[in-house]
Amino acid sequence: MNHSLIALVCVASPLIAFVVALVGFRRRHGIAAGIVLTSGVASLVAAAALLLTAHPEAQAFTSRWFVIGDVSIEFGVLLDGRTLIMGAVVALVTLCIQIYSLSYMADDPGRGRFFAFLALFEWSMLSFVFSANLLQTFIFWELIGLSSFLLIGFWYEKPSAVAAAKKAFIMTRIGDVGLFIGLILLFRATGTLDVMEIGRIFEPQGQPSSIPPGQIELIALMLFIGVIGKSAQFPLHTWLPDAMEGPTPVSALLHSATMVAAGIFLVARFHELFLDAPTTMRVMLGIATFTALLAATMAMVAKDMKRVLAYSSISQLGFMLIGLSAGSLFAGYFHLTTHAFFKALLFLCAGAYIHGCGTNDMIAMGRAGVARMRITTIGLVVGGAALAGIPPLAGFFSKEQIIGTLDGSGLFYTIIRIGVYAAAFLTAYYSFRMIFLITRPNADSLAVEDEPAHAQHAGSDHSAGHDPAEPWVMCGPIILLTLGAIGVGFLGGRIAALLGIEHAHAPTLAEMAPAVGIALLGVALAWFEFGRTGARQAGFVASFPPVQTLFEKRWYIDEFYQRVFVRPVVWFAKLCYGTETRALDGAADKLARGVVRAGGETARRHIGRLQLYIGAAVASVAVLVFYLAME
8 A cells, every 4th residue: 555645645635625725616615615525534534544554663755855965855744653643633633623614604704714724724734743854844833823823813803813813823933933943953963854863863762972961951941842832831821712712613623633732742753852851851740730730720710611621721731741741652642632532522512502502601501501402412521521531431541641650759749749630630620510500500509691692693593592403514523522532542552552652551440549539529529519409500719709810810821921021012012113103204204394395495496587597697707706806
C-alpha cells in the first residue's frame, strides 16, 4: 500500500475543499458544505487506513523544498505512532463537527464561508500533525492560529466575537514568539530541521554530549512558552473562555482535537527533548497543576454552559501537561486522545441545547425542559461522567494514568499531588453540577438565571414555546462521540503500542482507590447541592461571597492585564497617534499652508502686464546707476 499517497490524500483534501468552496461556491451554501463534507470523509478514510496499515516505526515521505547553505529543507509527511493516532482523531472529530454543522448552521447566511473555514482549519491541523520538519511545523502552527481567528470571529458583525478573535490571535502570538526562538535555538544546536533526526539526537538515554545542558533547558523553556499560548495555560489562558463567542461547532473544534491540542502534541512530539530538560519539566509540572486547579475554580461557579466547558478544557490541558511533564508520554497522550472525544461530545450537547432553547444559561436550560432531549442528555451524562473520571468511561482510564505518574518524593511532589487531587475533585463537582442543573431543575431554588430561555430566539419561530427538537443530523455525531467516550478508554494498550511503549503503567486497585474516591466525593457533593430534591442549587462557595466573586471574576486576571498591559499600551498608542496627527502632521500642514499662502501672494503680484514689468525694471536700473554715480 502506498502510504505516501494516502497521507497526501489525507492532508490535501481539506485544502482543495477550502479553495473550491471559498472561491467557487461561497454563496452556494449547499454545494460548499457538500464539498467540505466530502473532503472530511476522504481525510478520515485516509487517516484510518494509515492508522490500520502503516507501521508505527517512523518513516518520512519528503521532497526537497529549498536549500540554504548545507541545509536542505524538506517538505512532506512524517508517519509514526504519534502522528497516526492524532491524525485519525483530528479527522474523525472534525467530520463529526462538519456533519453536526449542517443542521446547527442551516439558517446562517454565511454558512458557505463557515464550511470553507472548517476545511482550512482541518488542513492546517493535519498538516501540523504530519509535519516532517521544524519550518513546516511552524508554518502550520501559525495557520492554525489564523484559522481559529477566522472561526472565532466568524460572526464579524458581533463586536464581542471580533474582540474575542483579536484577543485569541494576539495572546497566542505572544507564545509564538517564544516558540519561534526555541525552534531557532534547536536548529542551531542540532544543525537540522528534520523532526526524525532531532528525535534520534535526543532519544538515547542521557543528554546529548554535543549540546550543553543549559542550552537544552533554554530550548525546552522557549518551546513551552509557545505551548502556554496555544494550549491556554497560565498566564496566557484568558483568551480561551472569550473564544466561546464563535459558533458552538467552532468551540467543539477548538477544544477537542485541534487548536488547543496543538501545544500538547508539540510537547509529545519533542518529548525526548523535554526529558533532557529536568528543570523545565518541573516548571511545566508546576504551571500545569496550578492551571488545572485555577480553571476548575472558575468552572464551578459559571452559569454559561460553554464557558464551563471552556474552563474545563483549560483544566484538562493542564492534566495532559502534568502527565507529560511527570515523564510519561503515554499518560499525557492517552488523555489527549480520550479528551478529544468527550469534550467534543459535551460541546455538541451544549450546542444542541442552545439551538433548542436559545440560551447558554444552564439554569434556564434546565427550567426550559431541555432534559427531554433524550439523546443529547444521554450524551451529556456520559461526557460529563467521562470528564469527571468516573469508571469505566474513557476519562477514568487516562486520568488514572496521569495520577499514577506522580510518584516523585519531596515537598514539591507532595504539593503537586495535593493540587492534582483537588483539581480532580473540583472536576467531578463542576461536571455533575452542570448535569444536575440541566437534568434536575428546581424553579424554587436559589439559582438565578442570567439569560432566560429563548433570549437568543427573540422574534424567531424558536420562541414559540414548543419542546426543543433534536435533528438527526445533530444527533448522529452526538451518538458516535458518546460511543467514543465510552469505549476509547479500553484502547489504552493499542495506543501505548503505537507510541512504542511496551509496558504502560497499569494502576492497581489500591492506586485507583484514592482518585476514584475523590471523584465520587465530588459527585456526591454536587448531588447534595444541586441534584437532590429541594437542593439550594447555590454551591458551597456561595457561603463565601468574596470567594464566589473572585471565582466569577476569573481571579481578576483579565482586569489585571487590562490595567497593567492593555491600558498603558492604548494610552501610549493614543499618545503616538496624537503626536503624529497633531504635532508632526500639524506642523507639516502649517508649513505647507504657509508655502501655499506665500505662493498665492506671489502669484497675485504677478498680474501679467509686460509694460509695467519693463518700466519697473528700467526704473530699478536707473536708480541703481544713479546710486553708483553718486558714490
